[in-house]
Amino acid sequence: xxxxxxxxxxxxxxxxxxxxxxxxxxxxxxxxxxxxxxxxxxxxxxxxxxxxxxxxxxxxxxxxxxxxxxxxxxxxxxxxxxxxxxxxxxxxxxxxxxxxxxxxxxxxxxxxxxxxxxxxxxxxxxxxxxxxxxxxxxxxxxxxxxxxxxxxxxxxxxxxxxxxxxxxxxxxxxxxxxxxxxxxxxxxxxxxxxxxxxxxxx
Numbered sequence: 001x002x003x004x005x006x007x008x009x010x011x012x013x014x015x016x017x018x019x020x021x022x023x024x025x026x027x028x029x030x031x032x033x034x035x036x037x038x039x040x041x042x043x044x045x046x047x048x049x050x051x052x053x054x055x056x057x058x059x060x061x062x063x064x065x066x067x068x069x070x071x072x073x074x075x076x077x078x079x080x081x082x083x084x085x086x087x088x089x090x091x092x093x094x095x096x097x098x099x100x101x102x103x104x105x106x107x108x109x110x111x112x113x114x115x116x117x118x119x120x121x122x123x124x125x126x127x128x129x130x131x132x133x134x135x136x137x138x139x140x141x142x143x144x145x146x147x148x149x150x151x152x153x154x155x156x157x158x159x160x161x162x163x164x165x166x167x168x169x170x171x172x173x174x175x176x177x178x179x180x181x182x183x184x185x186x187x188x189x190x191x192x193x194x195x196x197x198x199x200x201x202x
Contacts, residue, residue: 077103077104077106078101078102078103078104078109079100079101079102079103079104079158079159080099080100080101080159081099081100081102081156081157081158081159082097082098082099082100082122082123083097083098083100083155083157083167084096084097084098084116084121084122084123085097085116085121086098086150086152087150088113088130088150088167088169088171088177088180089113089115089130089169089171089173089174089175089176089177090148090150090171090172090173090174090175090176091173091174091175092173092174095115095116095117095119096113096114096115096116096130097113097114097115097116097121097122097123097127098111098112098113098114098157098167098180099111099112099114099123100112100157100158100159100182102158102159102202104158104159104160105158105159105160105161105184106158107135107202108135108158108182108202109134109135110132110133110134110135111131111132111133111180111181111182112129112131112132112133113129113130113131113132113169113177113180114127114128114129114130115127115128115130115175130171130175130176130177131177131178131179131180133179133180137179137180137181137201137202138179139170139178139179140178140179141178145172146172146173147170147171147172147178148170148171148172148173149168149169149170150167150168150169150170150171151166151167151168151169152166152167153165153166153167153185154166154185155167157182158182158184158202160184164184164185164186165182165183165184165185166182166183166184166185166199167180167181167182168180168181168182168183168201181201181202182201182202183199183200183201183202184199184200184202185199186199
């Protein structure tokens with residue numbers, strides 16, 4: 001007797017055999033699939049990820065701008081000092097600033113000279129970075145021709161509290177900065193800008 005009227009008589013035996021077959025995934029299949037996904041493995045024919053959007057690139061750029069602050073602030077006593085606005089590139093306008101990532105009144109981790117393009121009076125993601133150096137002063141792509149020195153004293157550039165620090169910038173007007181450093185004038189030294197002289201550049 002035909003068990004299913006929709007099955008032709010010649011296929012009944014195969015139908016019964018197939019109904020008796022069952023499939024069950026092995027116990028290790030789930031962990032294996034999860035492991036492959038964690039490693040970034042994709043199945044054949046999977047849709048490739050969409051290209052990065054411009055907004056993601058902007059976010060990445062903004063994160064790079066604050067990366068120095070994040071690294072410097074890991075240690076207790078670390079500070080970020082932002083001073084604006086001066087003419088630090090010889091362009092003739094007081095539209096430049098300096099950001100110092102340092103241990104308070106001590107080691108400089110990063111020093112950045114920027115042009116305050118948005119007029120905010122502080123460093124923001126839209127500003128133009130003229131120089132971004134690490135923990136030690138160094139000349140960046142300098143030739144002797146046209147070099148000028150700018151000095152600003154005396155302010156608190158290292159977060160120590162007293163306004164006893166000077167900023168020394170070397171550049172080529174109107175818009176190149178090739179070296180920048182801060183230095184501390186010892187107590188009792190003349191507070192007037194008179195060049196860093198024998199003071200330790202940081």
